[in-house]
Amino acid sequence: MQVKDVGEFGLIRRWERELAQDPEQVAQGIGDDAAVLDFPGGRQILATTDTLVESVHFDLAFTSPRQLGKKCMAVNLSDIAAMGGRARYALIALGLPGSTELAWLEDLYRGLQEEASRWSTWIVGGDTVRSPSGLVITVTVLGQVPQGRAVPRSGARPGDLVVVTGDLGGSAAGLASLTRSPSPVEPGVLEYVRRRQLEPIPRLAEGEIMAHHGASAMIDVSDGLASEVNHLARLSRVRVVVEEESIPMAPATRTLARVLEADALAWALNGGEDYELVSTVAPEQFAAMARAVRERTGTCLTVVGRVEAGAGCYLMKEGKRRRLEPTSYDHFLTTSGPSRTSP
Ligand SMILES: [Mg+2]
Missing domain, CATH: 3.90.650.10 (PurM-like C-terminal domain)
Incomplete structure (x- = not known):
């Protein structure tokens, strides 16, 4: 069996079942917009990460590096928003072809920084590696929420x-x-x-x-x-x-x-x-x-x-x-290669 037989959501359910979760401090693990982690002092930490891959999520013909940086940050911040939380810190991991122009990369960072600053979020670290083909950008955002106030996907009640x-x-x-x-x-x-x-x-x-x-x-x-x-x-x-x-x-x-x-x-x-x-x-x-x-x-x-x-x-x-069934994009169930420039 291959990844493409299971699909993105099938994989998520598999990780949910098979990865060990800390029952003491993990209030919500895999499967929501962000993880909810207990933290001393009456707060919980929200943690989320997203990767954007060239030719799968974005096409450099359509986006400027500044727009791409802003979007990479925004899609992660959106997952903190979906928990009802406040974003605080971000980490950026980049896979770059060696031929990437420095000026282009500076504009990408400008976009990441601009969007982070707009939401009072600090970029506190990351990693940069060589990519043999195409750009890969992973952003991780940490946020916070008062204890017990994160809004899960699982709380809808009949009548709502x-x-x-x-x-x-x-x-x-x-x-x-x-x-x-x-x-x-x-x-x-x-x-x-x-x-x-x-x-x-x-x-x-x-x-x-x-x-x-x-x-x-x-x-x-x-x-x-x-x-x-x-x-x-x-x-x-x-x-x-x-x-x-x-x-x-x-x-x-x-x-x-x-x-x-x-x-x-x-x-x-x-x-x-x-x-x-x-x-x-x-x-x-x-x-x-x-x-x-x-x-x-x-x-x-x-x-x-x-x-x-x-x-x-x-x-x-x-x-x-x-x-009403979803017919949206699944990263692995597509048979004809990237069909759109988005996640
Ligand atoms: Mg989400």
């Missing part, structure tokens, strides 16, 4: 609302616009969707506020709404029902879908890399949560569905429900 920050599908729209050169659209359209793809913003402030206002479960949108709600449903042992017409999409995303004759809904459900947060919350707590998030960050929360007793995920449209 399912809410998302911002809008979905914009990042996939941006990627499509880079690879398929659309016919002319208003200048703001390409600018919006490409920024969503190349310079995603981690929802750290929103995540902390949502945790404070009763988020029962939370996850960030790295693979697409369909995949994320399936994680929430499976780990919380509940059913999630999403209302198709409630899924928030930016006007620019819809415009680009029209121009490219693409399916905006498919971008929102399976495109991924939006780095918005999907959370569940009791209905009576939602209004206060949404108000606090809007007043302190300017970000809108949208109710996209609800949690029911049962299992699996469903998409509702005009009173009819159909199964």
Whole structure:
């Protein structure tokens, strides 16, 4: 049996089963957005790491080194956001071809530093090695959360609302616009969707506020709404029902879908890399949560569905429900090599 027979999520479940976990100090080990580790003084540490590989996650033809640095940091910060935590420290490990221009590398670091500083995060170390082909960037972020306040993927309860920050599908729209050169659209359209793809913003402030206002479960949108709600449903042992017409999409995303004759809904459900947060919350707590998030960050929360007793995920449209299965990218189940430039 080979890695490609098992797939990325199959591998994660295997590590969950087979790697030893310290039951004393590990409150949440493998399988959530970040690990939650007990620490003296009434706090818990959050730890998360992500690797981005050239030609799998990014194409140097589309991104500047500064944008790439910012994005590598942002996708890790997003996992801290998904736990309701605050980011503190980062480590950077780089695999570089020897021919990498020093000026290019300095711009990459500028991007990493810029995004880290924006969220009061300090880069405290790392490693640099030679890569025989292509660039490999691993960022590890450590964050903190008050004891017992990390929001897991497993806390959704029947009766909760399912809410998302911002809008979905914009990042996939941006990627499509880079690879398929659309016919002319208003200048703001390409600018919006490409920024969503190349310079995603981690929802750290929103995540902390949502945790404070009763988020029962939370996850960030790295693979697409369909995949994320399936994680929430499976780990919380509940059913999630999403209302198709409630899924928030930016006007620019819809415009680009029209121009490219693409399916905006498919971008929102399976495109991924939006780095918005999907959370569940009791209905009576939602209004206060949404108000606090809007007043302190300017970000809108949208109710996209609800949690029911049962299992699996469903998409509702005009009173009819159909199964909502993820069809997003799996690193090992793809048969035709890299099919996109994103995780
Ligand atoms: Mg995540």
